Amino acid sequence: MKIKSADFVMSNSDVAKCPNEPLPEYAFIGRSNVGKSSLINMLTERKSLAKTSGRPGKTQLINHFKINENWFLVDLPGYGYARVSKKDKKTFQKYITDYFLKRKQLVSAFVLVDVRHAPQKIDMEFMEYLGENMIPFSIVFTKADKLKPKAIEKNVTDYLNELMTGAWEEAPNHFVTSSSKNIGRDELLAYIDEVNQL
Numbered sequence: 444m445k446i447k448s449a450d451f452v453m454s455n456s457d458v459a460k461c462p463n464e465p466l467p468e469y470a471f472i473g474r475s476n477v478g479k480s481s482l483i484n485m486l487t488e489r490k491s492l493a494k495t496s497g498r499p500g501k502t503q504l505i506n507h508f509k510i511n512e513n514w515f516l517v518d519l520p521g522y523g524y525a526r527v528s529k530k531d532k533k534t535f536q537k538y539i540t541d542y543f544l545k546r547k548q549l550v551s552a553f554v555l556v557d558v559r560h561a562p563q564k565i566d567m568e569f570m571e572y573l574g575e576n577m578i579p580f581s582i583v584f585t586k587a588d589k590l591k592p593k594a595i596e597k598n599v600t601d602y603l604n605e606l607m608t609g610a611w612e613e614a615p616n617h618f619v620t621s622s623s624k625n626i627g628r629d630e631l632l633a634y635i636d637e638v639n640q641l
């Protein structure tokens with residue numbers, strides 16, 4: 444898919460105020476600092492469309508980006524960020540879960556996990572939550588530039604195997620990406636294109 448336009452539309456913390464347009468949307472979720480905003484920039488070939496930072500907790504709101512005038516990419520705050528207060532964490536999570544439960548335009552989520560790490564409890568729980576609520580998702584392994592191909596292959600296989608010893612009978616659809624080395628862009632966009640045609 445060619446990206447002809449990618450425009451920031453709005454940020455907010457209330458799903459009821461998200462764009463009132465019946466366009467399909469795809470949301471990026473995962474732990475703070477995993478690379479959600481960087482992935483959106485890689486996909487759109489816009490260097491700083493979504494704000495990124497080396498410090499976790501950069502994205503704080505639900506951010507809508509309109510692509511090619513006919514679908515949305517949604518950048519979300521990360522979960523599992525320890526430095527926000529307990530109360531903030533609750534409201535944080537409430538509007539994220541509200542987004543997933545109430546947003547009718549949501550077609551599919553991408554759950555990002557760092558390819559260097561074994562499955563973490565918080566990610567497993569979040570995927571289970573999506574499954575229980577029948578929200579389709581794919582796993583996106585990030586930061587593939589940090590490992591050699593053999594190690595990537597092993598980590599991905601181990602990760603999917605571990606998921607399948609848990610709640611999942613079938614391995615979820617998955618992608619291997621690197622935003623700094625532009626890996627996985629074509630595959631991810633082709634997938635979105637395919638789902639948009641359904």
Ligand code: GTP
Binds near residue numbers: 475500501
């Ligand atoms: P929050 O908004 O805080 O939840 O983080 P995020 O998931 O949006 O992460 P962000 O895109 O801001 O990236 C976090 C850090 O990881 C930044 O320092 C990025 O430069 C770095 N990063 C993101 N993607 C990659 C990647 O593919 N490779 C490498 N090496 N670094 C990456």
Ligand code: MG
Binds near residue numbers: 480495501502
């Ligand atoms: Mg972010």
